[in-house]
Amino acid sequence: xxxxxxxxxxxxxxTDDVIVTGPSIYVYEAPVRLWHWGNAxxxxxxxxxxxxxxxxxxxxxxxASGSFLFGYIRFAHFxxxxxxxxxxxxxxxxxxWGNKYSRQIxxxxxxxxxxxxxxxxxxxxxxxxxxxPYKYIGHNPLAHTAMFAMFTLFNLGMIITxxxxxxxxxxxxxxxxxxxxxxxxxxxNSQDVHTLHHLGMWVIVIFAIVHIYAAVREDIMSxxxxxSTMISGERQFRDEREG
Amino acid sequence: xxxATETFYDVIRRQGITRRSFVKFCNLTAASLGxxxxxxxxxAHALETKPRIPVIWMHxxxxxxxxxxxxxxxHPLAKDVVLSMVSLDYDDTLMAAAGHQAEAILxxxxxxxxxxxxxxxxxxxxxxxxxxYCIDGGRPFVEKLKEMAEDAMAVIAxxxxxxxxxxxxxxxxxxxxxxxxxxxxxxxxxKVPGCPPIAEVMTGVISYILTFGKMPELDRQGxxxxxxxxxIHDKCYRRPHFDAGQFVESWxxxxxxxxxxxxxxxxxxxxxxxxxSTVRWNGGVSFPIQSGHGCIGCSEEGFWDKGTxxxxxxxxxxxxxEATADQIGLLAAGAVVGGVAVxxxxxxxKRLTSKHDPHRRNEQQ
Numbered sequence: 001x002x003x004x005x006x007x008x009x010x011x012x013x014x015t016d017d018v019i020v021t022g023p024s025i026y027v028y029e030a031p032v033r034l035w036h037w038g039n040a041x042x043x044x045x046x047x048x049x050x051x052x053x054x055x056x057x058x059x060x061x062x063x064a065s066g067s068f069l070f071g072y073i074r075f076a077h078f079x080x081x082x083x084x085x086x087x088x089x090x091x092x093x094x095x096x097w098g099n100k101y102s103r104q105i106x107x108x109x110x111x112x113x114x115x116x117x118x119x120x121x122x123x124x125x126x127x128x129x130x131x132x133p134y135k136y137i138g139h140n141p142l143a144h145t146a147m148f149a150m151f152t153l154f155n156l157g158m159i160i161t162x163x164x165x166x167x168x169x170x171x172x173x174x175x176x177x178x179x180x181x182x183x184x185x186x187x188x189n190s191q192d193v194h195t196l197h198h199l200g201m202w203v204i205v206i207f208a209i210v211h212i213y214a215a216v217r218e219d220i221m222s223x224x225x226x227x228s229t230m231i232s233g234e235r236q237f238r239d240e241r242e243g
Numbered sequence: 244x245x246x247a248t249e250t251f252y253d254v255i256r257r258q259g260i261t262r263r264s265f266v267k268f269c270n271l272t273a274a275s276l277g278x279x280x281x282x283x284x285x286x287a288h289a290l291e292t293k294p295r296i297p298v299i300w301m302h303x304x305x306x307x308x309x310x311x312x313x314x315x316x317x318h319p320l321a322k323d324v325v326l327s328m329v330s331l332d333y334d335d336t337l338m339a340a341a342g343h344q345a346e347a348i349l350x351x352x353x354x355x356x357x358x359x360x361x362x363x364x365x366x367x368x369x370x371x372x373x374x375x376y377c378i379d380g381g382r383p384f385v386e387k388l389k390e391m392a393e394d395a396m397a398v399i400a401x402x403x404x405x406x407x408x409x410x411x412x413x414x415x416x417x418x419x420x421x422x423x424x425x426x427x428x429x430x431x432x433x434k435v436p437g438c439p440p441i442a443e444v445m446t447g448v449i450s451y452i453l454t455f456g457k458m459p460e461l462d463r464q465g466x467x468x469x470x471x472x473x474x475i476h477d478k479c480y481r482r483p484h485f486d487a488g489q490f491v492e493s494w495x496x497x498x499x500x501x502x503x504x505x506x507x508x509x510x511x512x513x514x515x516x517x518x519x520s521t522v523r524w525n526g527g528v529s530f531p532i533q534s535g536h537g538c539i540g541c542s543e544e545g546f547w548d549k550g551t552x553x554x555x556x557x558x559x560x561x562x563x564x565e566a567t568a569d570q571i572g573l574l575a576a577g578a579v580v581g582g583v584a585v586x587x588x589x590x591x592x593k594r595l596t597s598k599h600d601p602h603r604r605n606e607q608q
Contacts, residue, residue: 052558054569056507060488069488116450126586128593168513171470172462181463188407188464188544190555191514195568200555202572206579213583216354 049077101138300334305366316442317526362395369418376418406436413547473513508567510537
């Protein structure tokens with residue numbers, strides 16, 4: 001870690017005063033950042049079009065041959081869904097290649113005591129019981145838990161139910177039906193799968209709200225950068241104290 | 244009921260039907276099964292040579308709508324199926340025999356055609372109180388069903404009752420009615436769901452088994468692929484309005500008069516596998532969507548328990564009160580946004596009230 005850490009010296013403002021020193025480290029590699037923002041765009045498109053598929057906009061005037069509105073809404077949903085799925089697969093592959101922080105969202109180290117201590121400490125910070133949070137290079141344990149439980153698992157669930165529902169249109173002999181048809185062994189009536197897929201959307205929307213709030217709050221309140229880290233990949237720490 | 248060694252062809256010739264009519268019938272049936280012209284001659288050959296298959300048709304907890312539908316089949320006519328194609332040895336609703344005579348036929352068929360008869364089941368067995376909620380011939384239907392299934396070649400589950408449970412298995416299901424595949428586990432079961440199933444689908448399934456001497460190809464849920472592999476929605480004649488985004492908003496609006504898509508008023512066509520939009524009903528006259536009402540999904544599992552028939556987003560009961568996914572999601576998201584707002588305010592208050600000096604970051608606070 002130490003060799004990666006670069007001490008910033010000679011950072012100055014217009015009047016040549018040295019105004020800040022602080023170590024920084026490269027955490028989120030380019031593929032992770034690209035995936036993060038691409039994924040965010042896909043989720044936005046999917047949530048909006050998905051909501052509209054459940055509650056369609058007002059009726060279109062004119063002849064049926066004159067418009068294809070609902071077709072386009074569904075196309076956008078299916079296209080974004082397939083991009084999201086392929087991106088998720090690529091992200092899983094990157095977890096094997098990338099640094100150790102790229103693996104975090106795929107599992108919770110529940111066997112590690114320090115991790116549990118971190119969850120409690122971070123929860124206490126959010127309950128205003130701690131003066132300041134710890135510094136973390138990757139995700140803090142509470143954020144890590146939320147990402148795994150509300151994003152990774154539900155994203156996977158949405159991909160599976162999404163492809164299962166898509167297979168209803170592509171037909172019984174399609175690869176989608178062969179790969180994901182087992183979903184209908186669990187819920188034989190696909191109306192149930194539609195409802196679950198819709199509920200899953202709300203879980204991810206709630207995750208997005210919490211995620212954005214926490215990122216903004218930590219960017220202001222914590223001892224490290226958050227939002228810019230997901231843009232440049234570089235995490236900067238605002239102090240050098242331990243603990 | 245005739246001898247089962249007689250062929251279909253013998254019977255219809257005896258009834259005075261010409262060979263020309265017989266070949267026409269084969270062609271029509273082949274066409275309705277989606278088979279080519281070669282299949283028609285195969286079908287004719289089969290009906291000329293194969294002995295008629297004995298069919299036992301049992302009735303459990305049900306409303307008999309499957310039988311009502313069946314006897315209205317136009318291609319082939321139900322009369323032809325019952326009197327000629329198969330040897331319907333037992334059907335307590337249609338048969339002339341009654342009482343002990345009728346019951347004797349069951350035992351006779353079981354012994355004489357061991358492993359060679361088709362057991363068609365309409366309705367389902369209730370299991371509560373040892374099956375006392377459905378007594379048939381003096382004993383619980385479930386016992387009779389298990390007994391007859393033991394020596395059957397194959398089992399046909401007619402309708403939503405036998406396939407999925409239907410209304411008697413809807414919550415809270417006091418009689419504990421179950422679909423027949425919960426009771427018969429060691430025999431192939433062909434599910435022909437619907438409340439009722441389409442007449443031509445019912446006779447089509449029997450014709451197929453008789454012609455080819457084997458079960459039709461089934462899907463994951465055990466339904467014949469030839470009738471249940473596509474949704475009502477996939478072949479709906481109102482589908483262009485769906486893609487265009489033209490929907491009926493309420494039952495008496497302009498869109499309803501123009502025959503737009505019934506998706507927004509709860510049509511279950513997009514989640515229902517059946518042949519209504521292609522085969523249609525009453526000899527191809529119409530089907531629910533054509534008459535202006537959405538599909539209620541009667542051939543789908545537990546369709547009584549999936550909330551209202553008139554909303555696209557159906558209600559979920561697991562949360563104590565009935566609510567749609569959107570209502571639950573909006574409430575939860577609203578609560579989270581509220582929580583975030585309160586937390587933001589608390590953070591700001593805490594920050595303003597505590598001493599905060601950014602120049603002393605590197606010292607213990």
